[in-house]
């Protein structure tokens with residue numbers, strides 16, 4: 001605590017932040033694995049989820065470079081967060097994701113083609129075959145924390161044994177929306193788990209320029225929320241931290257804030273070039289801690305992995321991604337009016353006016369093109 005108290009004043013409160021971790025960078029256990037994740041098969045599932053996400057991300061960057069997909073933000077080096085989160089959830093729980101949680105969407109049953117549709121500008125990308133109660137991806141930084149608190153409020157009101165998990169970045173924790181969501185979740189003991197993906201960067205702003213807080217987890221303390229930090233490159237640590245939070249939420253014991261500490265190895269997104277503001281040596285210093293290698297090393301140490309299994313897994317993930325890409329581009333093109341269809345159940349007069357004007361303009365343009 002950065003204070004210089006007058007001597008003799010009594011201490012009225014003390015706080016501490018604990019950090020959770022199981023597998024270190026070398027794949028060595030620093031504490032015993034939780035019972036449900038201690039068998040290699042369940043670790044292989046988590047590993048597969050992360051490798052699939054990385055494969056999808058690499059493909060999406062390539063498609064963007066070819067002009068076939070819109071701007072895309074990868075989760076390269078951060079895959080343990082969405083997979084740790086999703087693997088701890090039940091399908092009846094509600095995920096309120098930001099734009100780096102595609103791995104969680106896949107885990108929860110959203111198709112590769114559906115994830116891609118979002119970045120291809122189609123409304124189908126938010127109307128998926130995964131849980132219909134999950135929220136669409138929030139590009140708006142931090143605004144969705146309020147929706148998460150609202151959804152948790154509804155669950156509490158109805159007496160349901162479900163919970164909400166809301167994921168956002170380090171920069172989101174400097175926003176009023178997020179503090180307000182924490183406050184409501186604390187005072188009403190809402191069944192919600194907030195997960196901060198602390199990847200050290202907000203586009204070109206490093207964490208130290210964004211907040212003077214020692215940890216981001218402590219931002220929940222003032223709201224009376226249970227908080228902890230997790231090694232965000234350790235999929236087991238993220239999974240357990242979220243699982244404990246979900247148990248707390250479902251048993252009526254209130255909200256949790258998990259700060260998952262990781263590092264953004266890639267550019268912010270495909271419209272960014274991080275070399276303009278970030279020393280590549282900083283990136284190099286974090287590569288060794290990335291989340292997939294350590295799980296692989298652990299699996300190898302218990303003789304549950306081999307080069308052959310790795311090749312097979314990679315081939316499967318590539319095939320899944322390629323099939324999704326094919327499905328995306330084979331799909332019938334959506335009418336431009338679709339972008340207005342899901343704003344309200346009934347369009348307002350102003351929205352209808354905009355839609356009709358837009359459709360008329362497109363029709364005129366097409367007619368003009370035909371005339372040559």
Ligand SMILES: Cc1ncc(C[n+]2csc(CCOP(=O)(O)OP(=O)(O)O)c2C)c(N)n1
Nearest residue numbers: 100139140141169170171172199201202203
């Ligand atoms: C409300 C709002 N303000 C600004 C932006 C522009 N913006 C997009 S991503 C981003 C940085 C977010 O950083 P962080 O929360 O750490 O998430 P990360 O991208 O690192 O995962 C900003 C400022 C936005 N999308 N929404």
Ligand SMILES: [Mg+2]
Nearest residue numbers: 169170201202
């Ligand atoms: Mg960030």
